[in-house]
Every structure is written in structure tokens, then in C-alpha cells.
Amino acid sequence: MKRILLFLAFAGLVGCSSGDDSDGGNQGKDSFDRQAMLINWADNIIIPAYENYTEKLATLNAQAEVFVTTPDESNLNNVRVAWLEAYRAFQYVGMYEIGKAEELKLHSYSNIYPTQVDGNAVDADGINQNIASGSYDLTALSNIDEQGFPALDYMLHGIAETDTEIVNLYLNGSNYKTYLTDLSVRLKSLADAVLADWKGTYRDNFINNKGNTATSSTNKLVNDFIYHFEKNLRAGKIGIPAGVFSGGTILPEKVEGYYRNDVSKLLLLDAIDAANDFFNGRAFASGVEGASLKSYLEYLNDIQEGNNLALLINVQFSTAKNMADQLSESISAQVQSDNSVALNVYDELQRNVVYFKVDMLSAMSINVDYVDADGD
Amino acid sequence: MNPEENTYFNKYREAAPLAVFRIFFGFLMFLSIVRFMGLGWVDKLYIQPKFFFSYYGFEWVKPIGIYTYLIFVFCGLSALAVAFGFKYRLAIISFFLSFTYIELMDKTTYLNHYYFISLMAFVMIFLPANAYYSIDAKHRGNIAYQKVPAWTIDIVKVLLGIVYFYAGLAKLNSDWLLHALPLKIWLPSKYNIPVIGSFLEQEWVHYAFSWIGAFYDLLIPFLLLFKRTRLFAFALVVIFHVLTRVMFPIGMFPFIMIFSTLIFFSDRWHHRFLSIISKYLKVSKSYFDNGKKLVMSRIPYVRFKLRLLMLFLIIQLLFPFRYLLYPGELFWTEEGFRFSWRVMLMEKAGYANFIITDPNTKKSYHVDNSNFLTPFQEKQMSFQPDFILEFAHFLHDHFEEMGIDNPEVRVECYVALNGRLSQLYIDPTVNLAKEEESFAHKSWLLPFNDEIKGL
Numbered sequence: 027m028k029r030i031l032l033f034l035a036f037a038g039l040v041g042c043s044s045g046d047d048s049d050g051g052n053q054g055k056d057s058f059d060r061q062a063m064l065i066n067w068a069d070n071i072i073i074p075a076y077e078n079y080t081e082k083l084a085t086l087n088a089q090a091e092v093f094v095t096t097p098d099e100s101n102l103n104n105v106r107v108a109w110l111e112a113y114r115a116f117q118y119v120g121m122y123e124i125g126k127a128e129e130l131k132l133h134s135y136s137n138i139y140p141t142q143v144d145g146n147a148v149d150a151d152g153i154n155q156n157i158a159s160g161s162y163d164l165t166a167l168s169n170i171d172e173q174g175f176p177a178l179d180y181m182l183h184g185i186a187e188t189d190t191e192i193v194n195l196y197l198n199g200s201n202y203k204t205y206l207t208d209l210s211v212r213l214k215s216l217a218d219a220v221l222a223d224w225k226g227t228y229r230d231n232f233i234n235n236k237g238n239t240a241t242s243s244t245n246k247l248v249n250d251f252i253y254h255f256e257k258n259l260r261a262g263k264i265g266i267p268a269g270v271f272s273g274g275t276i277l278p279e280k281v282e283g284y285y286r287n288d289v290s291k292l293l294l295l296d297a298i299d300a301a302n303d304f305f306n307g308r309a310f311a312s313g314v315e316g317a318s319l320k321s322y323l324e325y326l327n328d329i330q331e332g333n334n335l336a337l338l339i340n341v342q343f344s345t346a347k348n349m350a351d352q353l354s355e356s357i358s359a360q361v362q363s364d365n366s367v368a369l370n371v372y373d374e375l376q377r378n379v380v381y382f383k384v385d386m387l388s389a390m391s392i393n394v395d396y397v398d399a400d401g402d
Numbered sequence: 403m404n405p406e407e408n409t410y411f412n413k414y415r416e417a418a419p420l421a422v423f424r425i426f427f428g429f430l431m432f433l434s435i436v437r438f439m440g441l442g443w444v445d446k447l448y449i450q451p452k453f454f455f456s457y458y459g460f461e462w463v464k465p466i467g468i469y470t471y472l473i474f475v476f477c478g479l480s481a482l483a484v485a486f487g488f489k490y491r492l493a494i495i496s497f498f499l500s501f502t503y504i505e506l507m508d509k510t511t512y513l514n515h516y517y518f519i520s521l522m523a524f525v526m527i528f529l530p531a532n533a534y535y536s537i538d539a540k541h542r543g544n545i546a547y548q549k550v551p552a553w554t555i556d557i558v559k560v561l562l563g564i565v566y567f568y569a570g571l572a573k574l575n576s577d578w579l580l581h582a583l584p585l586k587i588w589l590p591s592k593y594n595i596p597v598i599g600s601f602l603e604q605e606w607v608h609y610a611f612s613w614i615g616a617f618y619d620l621l622i623p624f625l626l627l628f629k630r631t632r633l634f635a636f637a638l639v640v641i642f643h644v645l646t647r648v649m650f651p652i653g654m655f656p657f658i659m660i661f662s663t664l665i666f667f668s669d670r671w672h673h674r675f676l677s678i679i680s681k682y683l684k685v686s687k688s689y690f691d692n693g694k695k696l697v698m699s700r701i702p703y704v705r706f707k708l709r710l711l712m713l714f715l716i717i718q719l720l721f722p723f724r725y726l727l728y729p730g731e732l733f734w735t736e737e738g739f740r741f742s743w744r745v746m747l748m749e750k751a752g753y754a755n756f757i758i759t760d761p762n763t764k765k766s767y768h769v770d771n772s773n774f775l776t777p778f779q780e781k782q783m784s785f786q787p788d789f790i791l792e793f794a795h796f797l798h799d800h801f802e803e804m805g806i807d808n809p810e811v812r813v814e815c816y817v818a819l820n821g822r823l824s825q826l827y828i829d830p831t832v833n834l835a836k837e838e839e840s841f842a843h844k845s846w847l848l849p850f851n852d853e854i855k856g857l
Binding site for chain 1: 513587588590591592593594600603651652653654655749750751752753755760763765766767768770777778780781816817818821822823824
């Protein structure tokens with residue numbers, strides 16, 4: 027009997043205390059549907075972005091074929107246009123390094139820059155050696171920096187001084203034609219494989235893996251997203267050329283589209299937009315916002331009575347974009363003329379890295395990748 | 403203190419509870435070690451990293467490459483020997499030393515319950531846990547006793563009680579009680595757990611869990627102590643630990659606590675338990691029931707041991723309060739946070755961007771932490787000041803080797819605590835290469851922009 031009384035006293039104590047202290051704001055509130063977020067990501071953002079990307083690559087392939095059949099300046103320009111369109115479309119898929127894309131290393135095989143033009147002590151083969159020998163395996167890891175958009179950039183803008191000279195190289199050398207075609211086909215085959223997987227079984231696996239473990243879809247993709255934002259976008263596109271990681275020594279050759287030399291700002295802005303759209307759950311085609319990291323944070327913010335983190339992040343996105351708008355078309359030229367503009371962009375992007383890695387992961391209780399030791 | 407005259411020290415109890423405790427402790431430690439090795443954590447946590455975070459004063463304790471496995475094997479075998487009561491004194495000393503060595507190798511992996519294991523193993527060195535139902539007692543009749551001084555059992559209870567009670571005290575703060583933090587952050591993310599998942603998003607559940615958790619920790623030692631409430635308390639222990647095991651990745655700890663609390667049960671219960679085991683193992687339990695009493699005076703160096711353990715307990719009672727000697731918010735500075743049974747109190751995360759400056763050329767370099775640290779180390783480093791300082795010194799040495807004379811190391815570090823917006827954590831103008839680790843307050847920590855009231 028005493029035992030029962032004690033239990034009741036204990037339960038009563040706990041009951042009252044908790045009753046007194048909760049202000050009852052969210053008790054009836056519906057919970058956040060994480061699977062809806064995964065579905066929105068898969069169906070409205072990722073798959074449409076890949077569809078768009080593969081279409082752009084199909085055009086690139088077609089234009090490259092026309093050009094190698096009939097090398098002239100007009101056809102060269104058409105390939106260049108198609109290359110830029112595909113490169114821009116790539117900015118919208120590069121961050122989803124999950125599933126087949128992760129397995130095939132889609133991002134690395136498509137966009138390592140600077141591309142390796144000539145062999146060196148570390149790696150004997152560059153693009154020029156590949157072209158000269160005519161024997162190379164683009165699926166080999168050793169050729170990872172001799173392909174993708176940066177290699178195409180060199181093939182379309184960098185192999186000679188003038189357009190006439192470039193066309194002449196293609197007219198006189200079948201190896202140039204083959205290499206250009208191979209690069210273009212390789213990009214498309216990678217993207218096709220990833221899209222086919224999403225449209226096959228992967229989409230369902232993705233949306234049903236809705237838990238909160240290290241391998242669940244939300245955790246993995248959020249980690250991928252942050253990694254992309256920090257390493258590929260903030261560091262790769264602006265920090266490295268601005269010398270942030272090299273003691274202030276600017277590295278103007280380490281930009282996207284270096285040989286074209288007037289698209290690095292455009293590609294940076296596209297990548298910021300793509301990241302911002304993903305954060306807001308903005309559908310690729312319609313632009314309508316769905317369940318997203320933003321709405322998840324807003325939901326958690328209501329529970330946790332915290333700061334409006336989603337708003338802060340979006341404000342920071344705008345600030346970074348406004349700052350990036352002030353860059354010259356070529357980040358290479360910008361860091362050489364006035365590096366402070368580039369450093370400002372870096373700082374604004376950096377602030378969002380902190381919001382993502384510290385505040386957002388903390389609010390969502392998402393672990394940093396691969397950390398699976400015990401806690402206490 | 404004169405053990406012969408003091409009536410408490412002349413009280414005797416059956417040795418069975420101590421023997422059962424020894425058996426469970428040994429086997430669970432053995433399993434923990436096997437599990438740890440089986441999960442590949444030796445390699446991941448102690449062999450792959452290029453850099454290890456040391457405890458102040460224990461910088462000499464480092465993993466020894468591939469031979470680190472031997473330490474684990476040694477530790478596991480010692481635990482097994484403890485369980486069997488085989489060469490017990492040697493086994494428990496080996497276990498204490500190897501386990502503690504493992505924990506000191508890298509403070510990234512610090513867990514309160516590992517600390518608890520080290521403390522318990524230390525105390526067990528001085529207890530006659532092999533007097534009953536052990537291989538030692540079987541083979542060396544002169545050390546076999548059916549009864550032992552009561553204090554040798556009570557001290558285990560006191561240690562367990564301290565863990566619970568201090569964990570409860572630590573919860574008496576405004577974040578835990580008035581804001582249900584950090585459970586309010588953690589529980590909703592466990593939405594995927596069957597049955598209870600949907601409740602975990604309800605605000606009242608966050609408060610209920612916080613308050614029940616605090617009361618549980620504060621009361622459970624006392625509920626276990628009294629016969630009337632013992633069974634109820636044990637049921638709570640099981641429910642509480644199973645629930646936390648389901649919700650959080652806390653490894654073997656719940657099982658260790660569940661089995662440890664059995665020591666609060668009566669002599670009769672322990673005898674019955676050993677009878678059942680004896681039947682299965684075909685061991686003659688009656689052999690150990692020799693009626694002999696290990697009288698205090700027969701324990702070698704008993705006065706020394708008692709004084710040592712007394713001092714140990716006083717330190718245990720005072721040590722968690724050392725944070726009072728430091729200015730600033732404990733959760734923020736973490737000065738006096740570890741080794742104090744502060745469990746599950748904070749959702750804390752940080753981001754540390756180190757900047758190396760060459761004082762001659764004034765050129766600055768941003769460091770990519772992942773070149774030196776594993777993701778786990780980077781995560782732990784980025785919100786704990788002593789880790790940040792140690793890593794800063796490592797970077798100083800590294801860049802000096804790379805040819806920079808006297809490199810300056812600064813950090814741009816943001817930390818978020820219990821759902822508050824991240825704020826700058828460390829004075830970004832301070833050259834950390836010039837700051838030394840010590841037990842004194844770290845003046846380069848920036849103040850916390852909020853207040854957490856309570857203990």
C-alpha cells in the first residue's frame with residue numbers, strides 16, 4: 027500500500043510540475059512531416075533539376091557532334107553556348123551527392139578545376155597528353171581532372187589563342203574531335219545513370235528512409251548540402267581564388283570557366299540560387315515552395331521558442347547575393363583588380379556556413395557525418 | 403577513525419552481493435570491450451586519427467598504433483578474470499589501469515560513464531570481491547569468506563548514489579526545468595521510434611521527461627536504499643534506462659547501471675540468484691558457504707585502505723562543485739564540467755575556423771580542420787575551449803614545421819548552446835599560440851549572452 031501511495035505521490039509531483047510549467051502553446055500542433063519534405067526534394071527539386079541537366083547535356087552532345095562533323099566558328103559558338111547552359115544546369119544538381127551520384131562521384135568527375143592541361147611530376151598525363159596519345163580511360167580516377175566542364179572549357183576556349191586557330195586544330199586533328207566528343211558523352215552518361223536511378227528504385231528508397239540515423243535521407247542530404255555549400259561553393263568558387271586558404275596569395279587560375287574567363291560570377295550566382303532554392307524547398311519548375319529545411323526550421327522554432335533562424339539564413343542569402351552581384355563577370359579578373367570585393371562575398375557566405383553547421387544542425391539534432399560513437 | 407572501535411566498521415554482511423556485483427561488472431566490461439572492438443571503433447577512434455586530444459597532465463598517454471588493439475585485448479581479458487574472480491587483485495588492477503589508459507588516450511571520447519567505470523574499478527581494487535563465489539576462493543581456501551565487512555558493499559552503493567544524485571542536482575537549472583532544454587531539441591528528432599515516436603513531438607512530453615528525469619536521479623538512490631521502496635525503485639531503474647537506451651545512442655551504460663543497482667538487493671536475493679546460476683553451471687555453491695567471516699583486522703593495511711577510500715569519497719563529493727571557483731556560465735565555459743556527472747544537459751555545437759598568420763609577412767591562411775581531425779574530433783573540438791587551445795598549439799607547431807617563424811593562431815569560433823542563436827565564442831584577436839593550458843579561467847573566452855539560473 028505504501029508503495030502505491032509513494033508512486034502516486036511521485037507521479038503527482040511530476041504531473042503537477044510539468045503541468046505548471048508548460049505554457050501549452052504547441053500541444054495540439056501537428057508534427058512536421060519529414061517524409062513530405064523528402065518527397066518535395068525528390069519530386070519537385072532533385073529529379074526535375076536532373077531532367078533539366080540531362081536535356082542540356084543532350085543539346086551539348088548534339089552541338090558537339092555537329093561541330094566535330096563540320097568544324098567552323100559558328101558551330102564552335104553553338105557548342106560553347108550549349109556548354110554554358112549545361113554548366114549552369116549543373117549548379118542545380120551538384121549538391122545532391124547521394125545515391126548513384128555519390129557512387130559515381132558525379133560532382134568530382136564533372137567539375138574539378140583547374141583542369142590538368144599538361145602532365146607534371148605527380149600525374150604524367152594531362153589533357154594534351156591524352157589527346158596526343160589518343161589512349162585514356164575517362165572512368166579512371168587518374169583522369170578525374172582531365173574531364174568535365176573545366177576540361178571542355180579548355181577544349182572550347184583554351185587550346186589556341188583565336189577562334190580560327192581553335193577551329194583549325196579540330197579541322198586538322200581527329201584526336202581533338204574524339205576527345206571533345208568523349209568528354210561530352212562522359213558527362214551525359216554520368217548524369218543519365220544518376221537520373222535513371224532516381225526515376226527507378228532510388229526515389230522510393232530515398233523518401234522511405236525517413237528516420238533520424240546517420241544514414242537516413244534527411245541527415246545524409248543535409249550533410250551533403252552543407253558540405254557542398256562550405257567546400258564547393260564558399261571555398262571553391264570564391265575563397266580559393268581570393269587567396270583565403272593560401273595566405274592571401276590570390277589564385278586567379280582556380281576559377282570555374284577559367285579559359286572562357288567571363289562566366290565564373292554567373293556560375294557562382296547560379297550556385298547560390300540553387301542552394302537558396304533547396305533551402306526554401308522551391309520547386310525547380312514552378313517555383314512554388316514546399317516542405318523544406320526552411321519550413322522544418324520554422325516548425326522547430328515554434329517548439330523551441332528560439333530565434334527565427336530560417337529568416338536569418340534567408341536574409342544572409344540575400345546579403346551574399348547582393349555582394350556577389352558586385353563582382354566583375356570574371357572572378358579571376360576581380361581578385362586581381364580588387365580582391366576585397368571577393369573577400370566580402372566569402373565572408374557573407376561564411377556566415378551562413380555557421381548558421382547551417384551550428385544552429386541548423388543543432389536545432390534539427392542532425393549529427394555531423396559518420397559520427398556514430400556512444401554518447402552519455 | 404579507529405576501525406576496531408567504530409561500530410559501523412564492525413558490521414558484517416554476506417559476501418554474496420559483492421560477488422554478484424563483481425561477476426556482472428566483469429562480464430559487462432568484457433562485453434563492452436568486445437562490442438567496442440567489434441564496431442571497429444579501435445581503428446576509427448584510436449588508430450586512424452593523426453592527432454589526439456590529451457587531458458591536461460596526461461599528454462604522455464597516447465594510442466600506440468596497431469598495438470592499441472593489445473591494450474583492448476588485455477583490458478577485455480582482465481575484465482573476464484575479474485568476472486571469474488581469477489587472480490582478482492591483479493585482474494582488477496590490470497583492468498583499472500588499461501581501461502583508464504584507454505580513456506586518457508583521447509578526450510574526444512570522454513563519457514561520464516567511462517569515468518564511472520574507472521572510479522568503480524579503482525574502488526574495487528580495495529574490496530574483497532573475490533572472497534566468495536570466485537576461482538580464487540575455490541583454490542585458496544584461506545581467502546574464502548562467506549561474510550565481509552558491510553562497508554565493502556556499501557561503498558559501491560555510495561558511488562552509484564553519487565552518480566545518480568549529482569546527475570539530478572545538475573538538472574536543477576532553468577534550461578532543464580523551465581524550458582525543457584535540451585530535451586525539447588532532442589526528443590522531436592526521435593519521431594521515428596515506434597509507438598512513442600509521435601508523443602516525442604508534444605511539448606508536455608518534453609517537460610514531463612525533464613521533470614521526471616530530475617526527480618528520478620535525485621530520489622532513486624534513496625528509493626533503492628529502503629526495503630519498502632526497493633522493488634519499485636528497481637522497476638523505475640529498468641524503465642528509465644531502457645527508455646533512454648531506445649532514444650539515445652548510449653551503448654552499454656544502461657545495462658551497466660541496471661545490473662549495478664542489484665547490489666541494493668538483500669543478501670537472500672543474492673544467495674538465491676547464485677543458487678540458480680550454480681544449478682546451471684553445476685558449481686557447488688555450498689563450498690563457498692563456509693560461515694567464515696573476514697574480520698576487519700584480517701584485511702591487510704585496512705586502516706590505510708579505509709583512509710584512502712574515505713579521502714576518495716570526500717573528493718568525489720566535492721569535485722563536481724569545483725565549477726564554483728570559475729567565473730562565467732558553466733555550460734558555456736565548461737570549466738569544471740567534466741567528471742561531475744553532468745549528463746545530457748546540453749545541446750551544444752560549434753564551428754571553429756582557425757586562421758594562421760605569419761608575423762613577418764602578415765599573410766594569413768585559413769585551416770581546413772579536416773586535414774588534421776576526424777569528423778568526430780572536429781565536432782567535439784569546436785565548442786570546448788581546452789580542445790580549441792590544444793588544437794591551436796598543434797597548428798602552431800605544424801605551421802612552424804612548414805616554415806613559418808612563430809606563426810600566430812587565431813580562431814573565429816561560433817557556438818550555439820541549447821537552441822540559442824550561435825554567438826562568437828572566443829576572442830578572435832587573441833593569438834592562442836601564446837596562451838597556455840592551466841586550471842585557471844580562460845580569459846580569452848567571450849561571455850555568454852544569456853543567463854542559465856540554478857546549480
